[in-house]
Amino acid sequence: MSGSVRIGIVGSGFSAHFHLASYRKIHGAAFEVAAIAGRDRGKAAALAAQYGVARVLDDADALIADPAIDVVDLCVPNHLHVPLIMKAAAHGKHIICEKPLGGFFGPNGAPGDWSAEGFPRQAMFDAVIAQLGAVGEAVRKAGVTFCYAENWVYAPPIAKLNRLMAASGSTILRIEGEESHSGSHAAYSRHWRQAGGGSLLRLCVHPIGGALHIKYEEGRRRTGRPIRPVAVTCQVARLTDIASFRAEEPKHIVTGWQDVEDYASILVDFEDGSVAQLTSTDTRLGGIRNFLSAYGSRAVATANINPNTACQAYTPDGSYFDSEYIVEKTETKAGWSFPAPDEDMITGYPAELEDFVSSIAEGRAPKSDLMMAQDVLLLVYAGYLSAAERRTVDLRPYLQAR
Known part of the structure; x- marks a missing residue:
């Protein structure tokens, strides 16, 4: 990738805050945090103002679809990781994902008060195996760099x-x-x-x-x-x-x-x-x-x-x-x-973030990559x-x- 790596952050909570604070400590890599999007636009705007981020977008979909963004940095709750990874890969965006990669959050159509008590762990395991396969296929097909944020x-x-x-x-x-x-x-x-x-x-x-x-x-x-x-x-x-x-x-x-x-x-x-x-x-x-x-x-x-x-x-x-x-x-x-x-x-x-930015710019795998996330x-x-x-x-x- 030539030129500056343009990063968009999805999320405006705790992990977004420490990612932004840590980006300030990176030296030598050409990058910019170009935009931020969060469910709470007020919080996102406050973070943008604090860290000098130029644009605040309405939601994750708008940020992922934005042609001015090269990398999507996912600082969102666990259950949103995989859906947003799939969208980012479909748009050809490089991905930084906070841990864990994904997980099991209840069967499809489960009520809002669904409980894991008594739910078969084999079913959870099987669902996660399928999830890992889907993510791996999507990332490899898109040819994007996947960065697993294991600090x-x-x-x-x-x-x-x-x-x-x-x-x-x-x-x-x-x-x-x-x-x-x-x-x-x-x-x-x-x-x-x-x-x-x-x-x-x-x-x-x-x-x-x-x-x-x-x-x-x-x-x-x-x-x-x-x-x-x-x-x-x-x-x-x-x-x-x-x-x-x-x-x-x-x-x-x-x-x-x-x-x-x-x-x-x-x-x-x-x-x-x-x-x-x-x-x-x-x-x-x-x-x-x-x-x-x-x-x-x-x-x-x-x-x-x-x-x-x-x-x-x-x-x-x-x-x-x-x-x-x-x-x-x-x-x-x-x-x-x-x-x-x-x-x-x-x-x-x-x-961690310096390695991610450099790996994307240089077209190489980071130290903490998709294999690490899946394992x-x-x-x-x-x-x-x-x-x-x-x-x-x-x-x-x-x-x-x-």
């Missing part, structure tokens, strides 16, 4: 971990990782029909993506092809349903989960015989916990994304820090804390099937050769 792939601590594994020549025997905090306050997260799942889908996609990236890169170093996942075993739970916890007051952990889990642990088997143990939960006090550890034959390394100890602080009264941001998802600013000096940078957002969603829904049927799910029949 862990670009987080500096994980990039360093990967370089250490490469430098040591280690066989990566085992990976351990986690994303946990005290719970989402977003109302949509309580319901499967809106979120597509619980902590496994909302949180564990990050350590899953990080683990896949580490094994992909190891495989490319060794044989020129990524090492792929071949099996999944999973357990999920709703820990806030424990009777003694329900009787407690006050509660410092988010409650009210309707038909989704607040805890998940997934074991991934890779084709070379290595394993990954990955956890996510909405029941961890003390702020967000994001880490990935690689246990190699010649080295061990841990990437601590959160908490990061670059800055440490103490105050006896949290109100003293009222005017200053500390870190995501902490319940209190009192006591010892780990204030993030540049949370966007350490979690990988500017590096992550496959693992998540195989996990739900595994947990429901208490068995290991073989992924090999569903992996596309790529």
Whole structure:
């Protein structure tokens, strides 16, 4: 692609805000955020004014159809990802999609109060397999670049971990990782029909993506092809349903989960015989916990994304820090804390978007691509099937050769 890459953002909520903030930190790539569209035009206009975006369009369809837009950046709720991906591909637009790629949000024609309680996980899994195939076909047919916004792939601590594994020549025997905090306050997260799942889908996609990236890169170093996942075993739970916890007051952990889990642990088997143990939960006090550890034959390394100890602080009264941001998802600013000096940078957002813009301009695949997006969603829904049927799910029949 010649000239400046012209980006249109769909959405005006949290993810649109941090994408716009991170685009400001990109240096060296020729691009512009040319337009924004959101369901709430007022919010979209406010974001456009804050970040200097010239045009505010009425809706996603108008932005996707606009010939002055090269790339559609999807910062929308999970259930809108696949429909908008299909529209963008049909219009020949390159795509940046927030995680996850998609999911199951209820059968066609389901009532507004549809619940996932008792719904067959095999049916969900089958629907997601069909969804993955449709998205892959649409993207490949259109010949567009698909960028999967998994920031862990670009987080500096994980990039360093990967370089250490490469430098040591280690066989990566085992990976351990986690994303946990005290719970989402977003109302949509309580319901499967809106979120597509619980902590496994909302949180564990990050350590899953990080683990896949580490094994992909190891495989490319060794044989020129990524090492792929071949099996999944999973357990999920709703820990806030424990009777003694329900009787407690006050509660410092988010409650009210309707038909989704607040805890998940997934074991991934890779084709070379290595394993990954990955956890996510909405029941961890003390702020967000994001880490990935690689246990190699010649080295061990841990990437601590959160908490990061670059800055440490103490105050006896949290109100003293009222005017200053500390870190995501902490319940209190009192006591010892780990204030993030540049949370966007350490979690990988500017590096992620820089790679996306450059990959589109150069006509190459990004580090976090369609294969990553498809494998992550496959693992998540195989996990739900595994947990429901208490068995290991073989992924090999569903992996596309790529």
